[in-house]
Amino acid sequence: MNKQEIMLSCRDLGFRYGEKTDPVFSDLSLTVKKGETVLLMGPSGCGKSTLAYCLAGLYPEYAGELSGEILLEGKPLSKYGPASRAGTLSILFQNPDNQFCMDRVDHEVLFALENINYQGNLEERMRELLAMTGLEQEASSPIHILSGGMKQKLALCTALATEARMLILDEPFANLDPAASASLAGMLRQMNERGLTLLVVDHRLDWWRPFLSRVILYDNTGNLDENSITCEELEERQEEFASRGLFLGNEWLDRRHPPKVPGQAEIMVEARDLVLYHDRKPFLSNLSFQAKKGSVTALVGNCGSGKTSLLQAAAGIGKYKGKLFLGGRAGLVFQNPRFQFVSTSVKEEIRITLRAAREKAEETAVDQEADRLLEEFGLLDWKDASPYALSQGQQRRLALLAMLAGDCPLLLLDEPTYAQDERSTEFILDLLEKRLAEGLTVIMATHDLELAAVWANQILLLEDGSLKPLSSREVSEYISSLIPREEKEEERSEPS
Amino acid sequence: MKSLNPGYKLLTLIIASLLLSVTFHIRLNLIIAAGCLLVTFCTPGVNRRRLLLGLLPFFLAALGMFTAGLYFGADGGNQGVEVTMFGQRTLYASNLTTALQLSSRILAYGGLGMLYAFTSNAFELVMSLMQQFHLPPKFAYGILAAYHFFPVVREEYGIVGAALKARGVKAGPVSTKRLFPMLVQAMERSESLAMAMESRGFQDDAPRATAFRTRVRPADFCFLFGLNGLITAGLLFL
Numbered sequence: 070m071n072k073q074e075i076m077l078s079c080r081d082l083g084f085r086y087g088e089k090t091d092p093v094f095s096d097l098s099l100t101v102k103k104g105e106t107v108l109l110m111g112p113s114g115c116g117k118s119t120l121a122y123c124l125a126g127l128y129p130e131y132a133g134e135l136s137g138e139i140l141l142e143g144k145p146l147s148k149y150g151p152a153s154r155a156g157t158l159s160i161l162f163q164n165p166d167n168q169f170c171m172d173r174v175d176h177e178v179l180f181a182l183e184n185i186n187y188q189g190n191l192e193e194r195m196r197e198l199l200a201m202t203g204l205e206q207e208a209s210s211p212i213h214i215l216s217g218g219m220k221q222k223l224a225l226c227t228a229l230a231t232e233a234r235m236l237i238l239d240e241p242f243a244n245l246d247p248a249a250s251a252s253l254a255g256m257l258r259q260m261n262e263r264g265l266t267l268l269v270v271d272h273r274l275d276w277w278r279p280f281l282s283r284v285i286l287y288d289n290t291g292n293l294d295e296n297s298i299t300c301e302e303l304e305e306r307q308e309e310f311a312s313r314g315l316f317l318g319n320e321w322l323d324r325r326h327p328p329k330v331p332g333q334a335e336i337m338v339e340a341r342d343l344v345l346y347h348d349r350k351p352f353l354s355n356l357s358f359q360a361k362k363g364s365v366t367a368l369v370g371n372c373g374s375g376k377t378s379l380l381q382a383a384a385g386i387g388k389y390k391g392k393l394f395l396g397g398r399a400g401l402v403f404q405n406p407r408f409q410f411v412s413t414s415v416k417e418e419i420r421i422t423l424r425a426a427r428e429k430a431e432e433t434a435v436d437q438e439a440d441r442l443l444e445e446f447g448l449l450d451w452k453d454a455s456p457y458a459l460s461q462g463q464q465r466r467l468a469l470l471a472m473l474a475g476d477c478p479l480l481l482l483d484e485p486t487y488a489q490d491e492r493s494t495e496f497i498l499d500l501l502e503k504r505l506a507e508g509l510t511v512i513m514a515t516h517d518l519e520l521a522a523v524w525a526n527q528i529l530l531l532e533d534g535s536l537k538p539l540s541s542r543e544v545s546e547y548i549s550s551l552i553p554r555e556e557k558e559e560e561r562s563e564p565s
Numbered sequence: 566m567k568s569l570n571p572g573y574k575l576l577t578l579i580i581a582s583l584l585l586s587v588t589f590h591i592r593l594n595l596i597i598a599a600g601c602l603l604v605t606f607c608t609p610g611v612n613r614r615r616l617l618l619g620l621l622p623f624f625l626a627a628l629g630m631f632t633a634g635l636y637f638g639a640d641g642g643n644q645g646v647e648v649t650m651f652g653q654r655t656l657y658a659s660n661l662t663t664a665l666q667l668s669s670r671i672l673a674y675g676g677l678g679m680l681y682a683f684t685s686n687a688f689e690l691v692m693s694l695m696q697q698f699h700l701p702p703k704f705a706y707g708i709l710a711a712y713h714f715f716p717v718v719r720e721e722y723g724i725v726g727a728a729l730k731a732r733g734v735k736a737g738p739v740s741t742k743r744l745f746p747m748l749v750q751a752m753e754r755s756e757s758l759a760m761a762m763e764s765r766g767f768q769d770d771a772p773r774a775t776a777f778r779t780r781v782r783p784a785d786f787c788f789l790f791g792l793n794g795l796i797t798a799g800l801l802f803l
Contacts, residue, residue, distance in 0.1 A: 122760075125764060126763075127760045127763065127764065130763075131756055131759065131760050132756075150768050150771060151763045151764075151766055151767060151768040151771075152766045152767075152768040152771040154766075155763075155764060155765060155766030156766065159764055159765075160764050162757070162761070166717070167754065167757040167758070167761060168757075168761045168764070169713075169761065170706060170709070170710045170713075170758065170761055170762050170765065170767075171709065171710075171713065172688065172709075172712075172713045176688070179776040179777070180706075180765060180767075180776075181765045181766060182774060182776065183773045183774045183775065183776050184765055184766035184767045184768070184771075184773060185766045185774075186771070186772050186773050186774050187774050188774070191774060191776045192776070195776075213716055213717065227765055228764075228765075230765075231765060231766045381727055381731075384731050385730075386727045386730045386731055387727075400731065401728075401731040403724065403727075403728050403731075405724075407746060407749065407750065408721070408724055408725045408728040408746050408750075409728040409729070409731070409732055409746075410746060411729065411732065411734050411742050421732075421734070422732070425733050457749055471732065472731075472732070475733070
């Protein structure tokens with residue numbers, strides 16, 4: 070391979086977070102050519118994000134120890150200063166909220182332009198970049214009021230402001246709804262066609278497929294280029310994906326169906342003319358719906374449409390007016406489960422809930438029950454660990470268990486599949502289905518419309534301050550409209 | 566007032582506060598308080614309702630000081646120690662005088678503080694401190710980033726409270742149960758923020774372009790010398 074064609078390469082790369090910890094990866098090699106879109110796929114928690122941070126030059130400066138060599142355009146990465154490195158290579162974090170340094174959209178872009186000592190008209194260049202990413206109307210908006218999709222576009226815009234020729238993206242669609250994902254993917258595709266090299270870390274393929282050069286299945290050792298799969302080979306090598314708990318499309322959802330709910334099942338939740346308040350002002354009104362025992366209700370809608378507020382009202386911790394009947398105590402699992410942990414060990418988290426639910430139970434019985442539940446949720450090996458030391462998937466399972474252990478008949482879930490790979494999501498769905506069959510009622514707020522379409526008994530769209538029921542067919546048609554099938558077929562037949 | 570350089574405006578008001586702090590001049594304190602509040606109130610774009618609400622603690626504190634000085638003077642109101650500075654009495658322990666001295670000073674500080682808070686912008690202040698007072702960019706942008714996180718931290722405080730309530734855990738406003746998850750989050754955020762700044766090309770010692778220029782105009786010097794000159798003159802002649 071001509072050296073001038075290589076954008077980024079690494080050889081014999083090894084990384085560990087601490088001296089006494091096991092290496093996250095070792096003897097890893099990888100080469101990315103200029104103009105490629107390379108997708109590095111692997112299950113959640115396998116170390117692919119750590120590799121992304123190493124390749125972006127952020128580790129080992131901020132964490133851990135790195136061995137081996139990384140070359141960016143033929144020059145060792147360690148020889149670049151932050152400013153010159155950002156002028157060649159930039160990174161988009163999974164959570165865009167963690168990436169903003171300023172308060173307003175225009176300030177954020179100008180900050181990047183100042184950093185690279187841009188010599189032209191800063192204001193003009195900022196407007197040009199915002200127009201390129203469709204954010205020109207938002208120039209003076211505070212960043213915190215933007216939707217998730219707009220935030221990722223702004224992160225992309227800021228990365229482009231540094232004049233980076235390569236972007237590393239860490240699951241950029243993790244918290245975006247399908248429309249926002251489609252729009253961002255379209256933008257990245259355009260940038261790629263103009264020569265921007267993309268190295269993407271993700272556990273999903275769908276949005277990348279139309280402009281992908283190759284997929285690399287992540288392993289924590291060896292030459293990753295040998296694990297490359299071109300788009301033409303994807304279908305025939307499906308088994309390799311499945312063995313890692315990864316899927317090419319959403320076929321893993323095919324075996325999911327809404328739980329069977331008898332017609333005469335009792336009503337567990339009934340809301341009538343509900344008015345919800347935000348900052349003492351009503352922002353959702355005339356909300357009416359019912360949820361039957363053993364059913365799944367999906368609340369869908371854009372960021373800020375009020376899904377979380379509705380869940381909090383149902384859990385008894387949000388302000389509302391109107392009639393809200395609950396057939397039992399409701400447990401609520403937040404989008405970020407880390408906010409819900411109250412102790413320093415995994416087992417203690419469960420014991421706290423068990424003790425509160427079964428006041429008269431003996432300590433040994435509580436202990437045994439905690440172990441049994443932890444085993445069922447695949448967490449027994451970590452029972453003495455801190456809840457904060459668990460992986461994202463494990464934390465979500467622990468938060469779920471901490472609620473379910475209290476025997477609440479109604480479970481409210483806020484974005485249960487956020488930043489989870491399919492294997493992790495399936496694990497959670499299996500656990501929930503078992504309890505749904507025993508009569509648990511689930512209401513979940515989600516961006517994952519595909520999951521909502523196959524798994525929910527009813528789908529409620531929160532839009533413009535009101536609640537509208539959707540059929541799963543309407544949802545499926547909406548999703549299909551975002552990824553035109555013909556285009557995908559065309560792309561697949563083109564040589565990469 | 567809003568067009569003044571925020572760094573120089575801050576310097577002016579700090580000097581003014583120091584001048585007032587070494588003396589107890591009731592009339593001057595009241596003139597400063599009234600003048601500052603009048604200017605703030607008349608500055609276009611100032612949220613007057615918030616200004617009045619913001620003044621409430623100062624009025625309450627002034628009232629408290631007045632009552633304490635009036636009824637609980639250290640000498641019972643008969644004798645006192647007289648201290649002078651700049652030719653001014655700085656302490657004279659007649660009860661009513663002490664009360665007025667203490668409370669009027671609080672109002673003067675309140676006036677100066679409100680004048681600054683309601684006519685200045687944190688972003689411009691940091692830019693001015695960097696450009697005119699040579700604050701290193703690392704500190705300047707670090708302060709700004711931390712400042713921008715205030716609304717997020719406030720939001721998180723509410724979320725953690727709600728999350729604990731959902732688990733049936735009782736936690737007071739400053740309970741460790743409530744603060745611990747926030748502390749973990751804050752530590753992670755500070756690290757990710759440093760990484761974010763670096764990933765956007767921020768380098769403390771590298772040359773950088775300037776998008777926001779805060780200029781020093783003759784009006785800034787007029788304000789600096791004018792206000793403090795007037796206070797000194799007031800101390801000497803009023």
